[in-house]
Amino acid sequence: MALVLLLITTLMKNIRNPLDELNAVTQLFKDGKRNVRSNYLSSNEFGLLSASFNDLAGTIEAAMELNEKAVRLDQLMLSEEDAHRFCHSLLSALLQDTWSQVAALYLLNDEKTKFEPFECIGMNTSNCKPFSAVNYGGEFGNALSTRKIQHITHIPEDTLFTFAAVIGEFMPREIVTIPILSGDEVVAVMSLAKL
Incomplete structure (x- = not known):
């Protein structure tokens, strides 16, 4: 009889503890603590359930953060009427969201030969030089030719090579170049850099 009681107690503990853990983190998540995760690790069904909860919570958290950022950008776009103030606010928001x-921001000139600086943050404006819209060189080259966002990462600190970037002849640690299209034509280019 004592063995049966011990077996039942052990089974209850092995079932109750993971359920209590999952219950607690589920309630915290429902209460708005989006970064909470289950600490229960095991190769059994409760461990799989815990891992699934963590994956789902991470997906929901990321989607909610993205939605909040989109709402902020929407509000920003509706709040500014002046083009320079709008672009400055947009760049500020992107700096904050991307760290x-x-x-x-560079705009295509009327002759469609150059991208000329329109607004910049975090750099000396004298370093904002126009970029060719005809010869696809420097930082904008690949973004202009592919018409796709370019993300350059893992730039070695000891690199011998520099190229024309939004901050002049300099090598940041990471660069994102975003072509902005009207139809099939790139009409503007936005660049973000981490130093």
């Missing part, structure tokens, strides 16, 4: 230090 970058430098941002610039």
Whole structure:
């Protein structure tokens, strides 16, 4: 009889503890603590359930953060009427959301030969040089030719090579170049850099 009681107690403990853990983190998540995760690790069904909860919570948290950022950008776009103030606010929001230090927006000139600086943050404005819209070189080259966002990472600190970037001849640690299209034509280029 004592063995049966011990077996029942052990089974209850092995079932109750993971359920209590999952219950607690589920309630915290429902209460708005989106970064909470289950600490229960095991190769049994409760461990799989715990891992699934953590994956789902991470997906929901990321989606909610993205939605909040989109709402902030929507509000920003509706709040500014002046083009420079709008672009400055947009670049500021992107700097904050991407943890970058430098941002610039270049617009295609009327002759469609150059991208000229329109707004920049975090850099000396004298370093904001126009970029060719005809010869696809420097930082904008690949973004202009592919018409796709370019994300350059893992730039070695001891690199011998520099190229024309939004901050002049300099090598940041990470660069994101975003072509902005109207139809099939790139009409503007936005660049964000982490130093």
